[in-house]
Amino acid sequence: MFSFFRKKKPVAPVTPETPLVAEPVQTDTAPIHHAAAPVVDTAEITTVAVHPEPQQTEEEAPAPAPAPAPAPAAIIEVAQPQAKLSWAERLKAGLAKTRDRLGKSLAGLFGGGQIDEDLYEELESVLLTADMGIDATQHLLSDVRNRVSLAGLKNGSELKGALQSSLTDLISPLQKPLDVSTHKPFILMVAGVNGAGKTTSIGKLAKYFQGQGLSVLLAAGDTFRAAAREQLVVWGERNGVQVIAQDGGDSAAVAFDAVNAAKARGIDVVIVDTAGRLPTQLHLMEEIKKVKRVVQKADPTGPHEIMLVLDANNGQNALSQVKSFDDALGLTGLILTKLDGTAKGGIIAAIAKQRPIPLRFVGVGESIDDLRPFIAKDYVDALFD
Ligand SMILES: Nc1nc2c(ncn2[C@@H]2O[C@H](COP(=O)(O)OP(=O)(O)OP(=O)(O)O)[C@@H](O)[C@H]2O)c(=O)[nH]1
The missing domain is CATH 3.40.50.300 (P-loop containing nucleotide triphosphate hydrolases)
Structure with missing residues (x-):
């Protein structure tokens, strides 16, 4: 259904004659x-012609440098039609690996056991393994601790909600649509x-x-x-x-x-x-x-x-x-x-x-x-x- 591009090797250069290339589309005048x-x-x-060459206006800028490393060439391919999934389903499928790593490890923590220092230590290593980094992990741990004591949470199964809320609060400031x-x-x-x-x-x-x-x-x-x-x-x-x-x-x-x-x-x-x-x-x-x-x-x-x-x-x-x-x-x-x-x-x-x-x-x-x-x-x- 959708045509899209994807890198592929080996590659023939894409030229106007390449069969995958559609006739140019006239979009406006x-x-x-x-x-x-x-x-x-x-x-x-x-x-274009009336403007000076931009590089002449930027004398201090160095001449364009050679490409750092020749990357593989690319061609255009027509993607195969995909089964229609909702965005939520695609996001969930896309995050399967992270969820597997995080979720499987967390499943043990979210069991019925008591919330204690051992559990917080385990939580810390799980968050670090999912590449949250030390700062975010420390932040989440201390926030979860606060939520646990404020709400009087007692066992691991209640910890899941606290962690979810804490993580949502941490990353929500990034949600600013363009x-x-x-x-x-x-x-x-x-x-x-x-x-x-x-x-x-x-x-x-x-x-x-x-x-x-x-x-x-x-x-x-x-x-x-x-x-x-x-x-x-x-x-x-x-x-x-x-x-x-x-x-x-x-x-x-x-x-x-x-x-x-x-x-x-x-x-x-x-x-x-x-x-x-x-x-x-x-x-x-x-x-x-x-x-x-x-x-x-x-x-x-x-x-x-x-x-x-x-x-x-x-x-x-x-x-x-x-x-x-x-x-x-x-x-x-x-x-x-x-x-x-x-x-x-x-x-x-x-x-x-x-x-x-x-x-x-x-x-x-x-x-x-x-x-x-x-x-x-x-x-x-x-x-x-
Ligand atoms: N699985 C997956 N692949 C992606 C995603 N986004 C891009 N790719 C693939 O990543 C590869 C590199 O993508 P490009 O868009 O060519 O990357 P680029 O940054 O323009 O590369 P350079 O021009 O070499 O700097 C391609 O094979 C893309 O199909 C994604 O969200 N998921």
Whole structure:
């Protein structure tokens, strides 16, 4: 039913002739760009040509650095129709591994035994195993202790409710849905380490916004990896989403062009993809700061959202990514992908305790519907029930 993209090896380059590629879709008066042979509409020629090259305005910024490591190329695939599950069911299925680890261990604690120090110690090690981290674990333990003494709870079976409430209270501040109605175009910039799920999440987000009746334009800002650009361009063609891409060039220039094209075309949401990078690759962190500055030259009010995409499998390492990208860019939101593949779903608690940046969306699979706004209660219910 849904077409979506997925990485696959070995890979033939995606070209306009690739059979999977649908005919370009005319979404408005402007044709969609093609990575191999960019098509530039009149509005964009005007927009792009009259502006100075963004890199000329950023003399202090280093020249684009080579890609850190060539990632596997990507092709577009048509996902097989899936059995219709509700989001709650998909979230629950996605969190099965975390729930198994947490739930099985907790089952013993939630039995009929007395609440004593041994039980708190066991609880501590269970929470740490689910990657909640020391700070969040200590916070939860002391909060649960308070609830137990305030309510006069006596046995382990009563502990479950106390822990659920405590965890819900801890992570609820992360539940702040993204509001893109504040600006037009709303400029959303996406960052993250290699393979975190940025490009996939951008596709899912584009569909999500389209579903709300909003027009979307994508900036194929991952100029290090040609396949990433082609991935977006082809996906955009298939789904009626306009994509701004350039052969070569730097991602700041692509973002700049995209914002101007979005203004000229009256687009609601611009999503700027960027290449994957590690926070330790300082030259690449400088490069992404430059993308932000150049976006601000095209629209001084933007970017309106700087979102870090995190792979839940990274566990505690995801937290250090949050800190580094936040220090560099000033993050306003997070996406946590691949909750379905990990037993480390407790990382949300660690983020809530240490760097409570709004968790806008969570991803629990590769299908287009597997990315949804984060709802704290749904998450806790899926974890415990
Ligand atoms: N199981 C699962 N897989 C996902 C999820 N989100 C993304 N993926 C997969 O993760 C892989 C990497 O996704 P990409 O979107 O290409 O990652 P990226 O961050 O753009 O990668 P780079 O461009 O190399 O930096 C792909 O195989 C995706 O299908 C998710 O929520 N669950």
